[in-house]
Amino acid sequence: MLTDLNLSLFLAYKSITKGNKGTLVLTIFIMSLIFVNLVFTASIFLGLGNTVNNQVINTLYGNIALEPKKDEKYISDIRSLEQKINSVPGVTGISSQYVIGAAFSYKDKSGAWAIRSINPDDEKTVTIIHNFMIDGEYLSKLDTDEIILGKEIPGGYGGDLEHLSLGGVKIGESVDVLFNNGVKRSYRVKGVFDVNFQQSNNLAYISQNEMESVLGFNDTASLILIKTAETGNEEIYIKKLLELGIKEEIKPWTVYAAMVKNITKSFDMIALLIAVIGLFVASVTIFIIIYVNTISKRRQIGILRAIGIKENIIIHSYIVQAMFYAISGTIIGLFIMFLILKPWFIEHPLKFPIGYVSLLIVPEKVSINTISLIAAALAAGLIPSWMAVRETILEAIWGD
Structure with missing residues (x-):
């Protein structure tokens, strides 16, 4: 058994080293690109x-x-609720908010957007909006007549829905806001933010104190955001919150990202389709290389069989060649991914409407792709070599 394997490796080695070097390099290069x-x-x-x-x-x-x-409109007694939430180990931030729809108007332009009220100091512990002010300043806790806007609202900041904006509100100018409860206020635009996510850029923010004066009550909220030290263990935190006797609706972020799940499924299907096409190309490439090799060495194969070399040894030698192409291409491909592409994308992420996107290389996916490419190479090497040894020895040596 060991002798047969050594002989297969020797035949494969000789075929690779004595073959055309240009074809060898090109084949490995193609495998690495795939x-x-x-x-x-x-x-x-x-x-x-x-x-x-x-x-x-x-x-x-x-x-x-x-x-x-x-059946309730607001969360009540939020100060007591926040204390309970803060007692849970791993909670790093809490932001209580009112969320209300409003009609905005500026000169002859108008539109409807949602307004969230925040305590700016608390909000900084949960969201990153304060880090993405592209004009003006972020809110402060005592602001009562000022507002910050996502870049889709004022206009003039390169929004994706510029035609629906207010047409060019500048920092320091005022916008009129008619809240859903009928209260109308005028606010000075203090800042404009851009987090490169359209859903977030369609929001406006005012202080909690200002919203309470609009609504006429306090110590309530319509939404409480909780930031945890880790992402992915939300169910553990939800269990702890329930154990504290919290009766409000508790939802992980994944509930709000249902749309994202559908998008991700579509991406997975596209990635699978591209992977299948890539593996098919790899299989065909290796098949052609091995097939041409067996045709050109038809007489040599016949002579090997005539002197007693087993058929399975010849088949294994070609499978080893195919595996060599695939493994060499994989190794070079790994160097390209981890030493060139990954560092480059970290420094130069792609800008999408949903944010800046870099490569997320998961070891499990890399392993699956590696195994798939090697399996495709194995099949591509097996078929033509098996076809080559089906001929009789005389047919192989002298032709039909």
């Missing part, structure tokens, strides 16, 4: 999904959100 394509496609789609998830968490809902009990 491997890079497999890993890159999966990684960029994973990066897209990861970016959207982070945007939902860091700009909209935190890791966990509390909503009012069923």
